[in-house]
Amino acid sequence: MKEKYYITTAIDYVNAKPHIGHAYEKIIADVLARWNRIKGKDVFYLTGTDENAQKNAQAAEEAKKDVKKFVDENVKYFIDLCKKLNLSNDYFIRTTEKRHIKISQEIFSKVLKKGDIYKGTYEGLYCQGCEAFITEKELVNGKCPEHNKEPRYIKEENYFFKMSKYENQMLDLLSKPGFVFPDYRGKEMYNRVKEEGLKDLCVSRKGTNWGIELPNDKGYSIYVWFDALINYISALDYPDGELYKKFWPADAHLIGKGINWFHSVIWPTMLMSAGIKLPKQIVVHGYLTVDGQKISKSLGNTIDPIKLVNKYGADPIRYVLIRDIPSGEDGDFSEKILTEKINSELANGLGNLISRSLGMTEKYFEGRVPKGKNLIKFDLDKLNEHFDKIELHLALAETWKYIDECNKFVEDKKPWVLAKENDKELSDVIYSLLDSIRIISILINPFIPETSEKINKKLGIKLGNYKDVKPNLLKQGIKVEKGESLFNKVEAEK
Ligand SMILES: [Zn+2]
Secondary structure (H helix, E strand, C coil): CCCEEEEECCCEECCCCCCHHHHHHHHHHHHHHHHHHHCCCEEEEEEEEECCCHHHHHHHHHCCCCHHHHHHHHHHHHHHHHHHCCCCCCEEEECCCHHHHHHHHHHHHHHHHCCCEEEEEEEEEEECCCCEEECHHHCECCEECCCCECCEEEEEEEEEECHHHHHHHHHHHHHCCCCEECHHHHHHHHHHHHHHCCCCEECEEECCCCCCECCCCCCEEECHHHHHHHHHHHCCCCCCCHHHHHHCCCCEEEEEHHHHHHHHHHHHHHHHHHCCCCCCCEEEECCEEECCEECCHHHCCCCCHHHHHHHHCHHHHHHHHHHCCCCCCCEEECHHHHHHHHHHHHHHHHHHHHHHHHHHHHHHHCCECCCCCCCCCCCHHHHHHHHHCCCHHHHHHHHHHHHHHHHHHHHHHCHHHHHHHCHHHHHHHHHHHHHHHHHHHHHCCCCCHHHHHHHHHHHCCCCCCHHHCCCCCCCCCCECCCCCCCCCCCCCCC
């Protein structure tokens, strides 16, 4: 039986259009999904939208629109973004789906039945931006540091989840290396549980007319995070669905650092209470800045990723976001860097290698793959190691090292000189280049799939998989075609 791989992204609030940060997370997940498919695994890649949040309802009110209609309109931008970025997601979940509502209520009932939910009074602060209860200690100058806004004071009768009961189990889990990536993000969570202790969590909101109704009390809705996290199993038709049986537990929940607590602490305790297996790993990425500044509406730098794709294509954006930002760390994006990379690494590096290699095949061998042996080496172990450690920027750098070596091979061997004097060597040199390009089309596929497809079309072959990342598999005599350039140079942005 094939090995399985289940990866999810966080689900996005639909109170505004997507920005470049949303694109970044979905691209990382797509790279991991595609890489695991190449490795021969059965992959399920899930992304979607969190539609039950009070802040969606509030944004709708401000826009003077019916909430459901508002949500239906905005979700289109997120679905469109997935298509534009050429994502290979297997499903797009919306938490207003009937089955999600039903399954959320079932899980709530299960935890209630277990005696892990009780009624009490909540008194304290709530940040609408986070959709979370927040403590005095977390505030910076009286404001939520994520949203730079003062939280609201709330006092209401509510339902509480006995999270405190799971404190020791959580400390055990978080002390295991590998549960949270990068390690230091796991340590942060461990230290917080250790220092503050695990407190019970308020899991309802009173008197709201948006959200999922509590199964046991009609005057309340389920706290939005409690339902949102359940999307990871409702999308698989928990508990009896074929997908659930096959793909749960998740191999990776990919998230931004701001919601680590919800995924590395709250979600596992919910699952422990409901008697469901825990995910294997929480993968935390950093935040993007744009031109060195935090992405924010007031700064006017919320780059629309859909417009960006329309201008440059998906692959250059996918390339730059992975190549330039160390996995797990914060990083900066700018159109200046994007245009520089398009011209240098994509057009001059990869594009040039493809066009000169195919051009010489047309010139010297009437466009047919000559007989030969691949003389250019590639270190697959190193690439694997980077993927295993989720160092995607290094995996991509390793691939580009190979591309650079191929270009250097052309300079060293000078096929245009060989064409005049040494047929046998010319044959080997051109074969080496074409066979390496075949391997490159596989290696770049997770990162820039559209370019990978174009290269295969030029070579007249189908995309290979992991087993094909070895030399001398390209068949002699195949007709190749240089065709159009892969990347057009663009004018540098200032
Ligand atoms: Zn906040």
